[in-house]
Amino acid sequence: MKFPGQRKSKHYFPVESRDPLTNELNPVIRPKHTHVTGIDQTLVDIEAHVDEAFIQRHSLIKGNSMLIDDAAAHALYSELQQHDLVTAEFAGGTIGNTLHNYSTLADDRSVMFGVMSRNLQIGSYAYRYLCNTSSRVDLNHLQPVDGSIGRCFTLISDCGERTFAISKGSMDKLRAEFIDEELVKSGSALVLTAYLMRAGGDPITQAAMKAIGFAKEANVPVVLTLGTRFLIEQDPQFWRDFIAEHVTVLAMNEEEAEALTGQKDPLLACESALDLCDLILCTAGASGLYTAGWTDDEFKRETSHPLLPGAIGEFNEFEFSRPMRRDFCSDAFKVYSHIAPFMGGPEKISNTNGAGDGALAALLHDMSANDYHRLNLPASSKHRYSGLCYSSFAQICKYANRVSYEVLAQHSPRLSRGLPDREDSLEEAYWER
Ligand SMILES: Nc1ncnc2c1ncn2[C@@H]1O[C@H](COP(=O)(O)OP(=O)(O)O)[C@@H](O)[C@H]1O
Numbered sequence: 001m002k003f004p005g006q007r008k009s010k011h012y013f014p015v016e017s018r019d020p021l022t023n024e025l026n027p028v029i030r031p032k033h034t035h036v037t038g039i040d041q042t043l044v045d046i047e048a049h050v051d052e053a054f055i056q057r058h059s060l061i062k063g064n065s066m067l068i069d070d071a072a073a074h075a076l077y078s079e080l081q082q083h084d085l086v087t088a089e090f091a092g093g094t095i096g097n098t099l100h101n102y103s104t105l106a107d108d109r110s111v112m113f114g115v116m117s118r119n120l121q122i123g124s125y126a127y128r129y130l131c132n133t134s135s136r137v138d139l140n141h142l143q144p145v146d147g148s149i150g151r152c153f154t155l156i157s158d159c160g161e162r163t164f165a166i167s168k169g170s171m172d173k174l175r176a177e178f179i180d181e182e183l184v185k186s187g188s189a190l191v192l193t194a195y196l197m198r199a200g201g202d203p204i205t206q207a208a209m210k211a212i213g214f215a216k217e218a219n220v221p222v223v224l225t226l227g228t229r230f231l232i233e234q235d236p237q238f239w240r241d242f243i244a245e246h247v248t249v250l251a252m253n254e255e256e257a258e259a260l261t262g263q264k265d266p267l268l269a270c271e272s273a274l275d276l277c278d279l280i281l282c283t284a285g286a287s288g289l290y291t292a293g294w295t296d297d298e299f300k301r302e303t304s305h306p307l308l309p310g311a312i313g314e315f316n317e318f319e320f321s322r323p324m325r326r327d328f329c330s331d332a333f334k335v336y337s338h339i340a341p342f343m344g345g346p347e348k349i350s351n352t353n354g355a356g357d358g359a360l361a362a363l364l365h366d367m368s369a370n371d372y373h374r375l376n377l378p379a380s381s382k383h384r385y386s387g388l389c390y391s392s393f394a395q396i397c398k399y400a401n402r403v404s405y406e407v408l409a410q411h412s413p414r415l416s417r418g419l420p421d422r423e424d425s426l427e428e429a430y431w432e433r
């Protein structure tokens, strides 16, 4: 397990080669490991740059992720091929991306539940999916299916906005018996997407509910990412009830936050959604991102950053606190933090595909790092109280923001490598602030 983000001091984690002077006092030689689990619709992203007329011609809605039938997929793909518009094809799926990025950042194990074509042809989409997934993502529990995996036509407009058209294939055929109870229960988190709930009677929805049941039995945090505002605004009350009943950590962008709560201001949306769950990551495009959650009055820590104005005045006052589950606090109160994009964002953003998934991978890393530390150093003062994360709200903002920048700079939703160990720009100071 790598350390989540960067700090200026050493010896954060229990590692094999430690200070010889203290080794006798702390004879932990082999660290115990943690993992996270996730469920996804196995998808490849087929990326193409198109104009508005293309989006309209194929009855799509800009910015949305829509399911299309075989005839529509055929017409769309034929037009892309005819005009040679496909620019890239890579493994996708919002949870697949998140698990891949988690494993790349943490240099540690994640387990993905989903489907995979039983008979693989070299060069096929299924083959590409496997080739483009980190070897740290454990794919041994995938369910074999006779059909193909899904295709996600990722259509990039001139403004960089992405529109998804999904041709399902067999991506929703995952059955509940392929969810490994022991793996879910021993994980540091179970991560899911709202897209799993729109399978129209296919079994992946039931598989997800089964996994949620296992996670809740073992007190494993359930992490939900909302996917697209169009899905949430169809029935916001369903989603509010779903989150209140099942979800520990909620990830969303500011549009999804508005669809869920009716609040346009991300801070007010977070304040409202905190009544449903324990911790929130809310990305806000060019405005950066927010974390919001609960902490116990006894363990709160004041920020040394300037206090920020906003819809909630001086909202970042206690951003140096660590997030806790609301039920574990005896005197719980809400904490918020915000950060502007790292270095103002990359010079040129050709598309924002996967920036939110990248931020969520960083948060998951911080959560599993906390478990890892607790497993290996249970007597550490860090575990005097039960935190949901290793770091403070403010540090998580920094790390998530830094990872989003890397995804944007790479033009691909999946990181090809972890963050640099040393920042070679002026912004090394970023981690010190
Ligand atoms: N135009 C932009 N300029 C600078 N940073 C950006 C821009 N768009 C996104 N980001 C960064 O990427 C993060 C996630 O982006 P966002 O578009 O909100 O996610 P999503 O893909 O879930 O909609 C933001 O919090 C920010 O750090």
Ligand SMILES: Nc1nc2c(ncn2[C@@H]2O[C@H](COP(=O)(O)O)[C@@H](O)[C@H]2O)c(=O)[nH]1
Pocket: 040, 041, 043, 044, 045, 065, 091, 092, 093, 094, 095, 097, 152, 164, 166, 193, 195, 227, 352, 353, 354, 355, 356, 357, 358, 413
């Ligand atoms: N599992 C699903 N993933 C989907 C679906 N529609 C799109 N996507 C994936 O989202 C990422 C990008 O996410 P972003 O919101 O952070 O930009 C992309 O790689 C797509 O594959 C879906 O219906 N199900």
